[in-house]
Amino acid sequence: GDSVTQMEGPVTLSEEAFLTINCTYTATGYPSLFWYVQYPGEGLQLLLKATKADDKGSNKGFEATYRKETTSFHLEKGSVQVSDSAVYFCALRGKAAGNKLTFGGGTRVLVKP
């Protein structure tokens, strides 16, 4: 079945550092890909998405490109802030799997001043 693998955390960075969180997936067909963010005590919020190969999703300085050839959707941000400290989840949703929304294990990011 569909699955998502993302790098384990925690990832600890200094403010203004470059952030990359790796995400790879296994799926039948061509799913849509998502990044969600979860702040402490809250539900998940959509950060960005891409619905077809080579699409780039972007939001709040974060970017991710849908790479079909490497089945990847890595999240990047050029200069992180303390407020970016959160847990980040990669997810996919495919018609072949009945439009189920499948998440990776999450990556905790801690940005220090």
Added chain:
Amino acid sequence: DAGVIQSPRHEVTEMGQEVTLRCKPISGHDYLFWYRQTMMRGLELLIYFNNNVPIDDSGMPEDRFSAKMPNASFSTLKIQPSEPRDSAVYFCASSWGGMNTEAFFGQGTRLTVV
């Protein structure tokens, strides 16, 4: 719209008691998902519905768990009897349409079984 609404936000119950978690999806959404989040197991999909019909309940851990969606505006997740290992945060999410659309999450219900 007020977003996905879950109740209660916190629930503390004794082992063996019945627990019912409630979810009101965003109006017009036709998919509803129930997830469980723990430190050990991460975010697990328990069950999801499309147009009020359960599509996949393979993530429901055992027969003590049941979920219903009697109409487009309401869903419940019931645990009977509850056990300490059921302690977790339970999230409900809804979406409109299929694969290209994102799901919107509620604030979650933190369940503690003592």
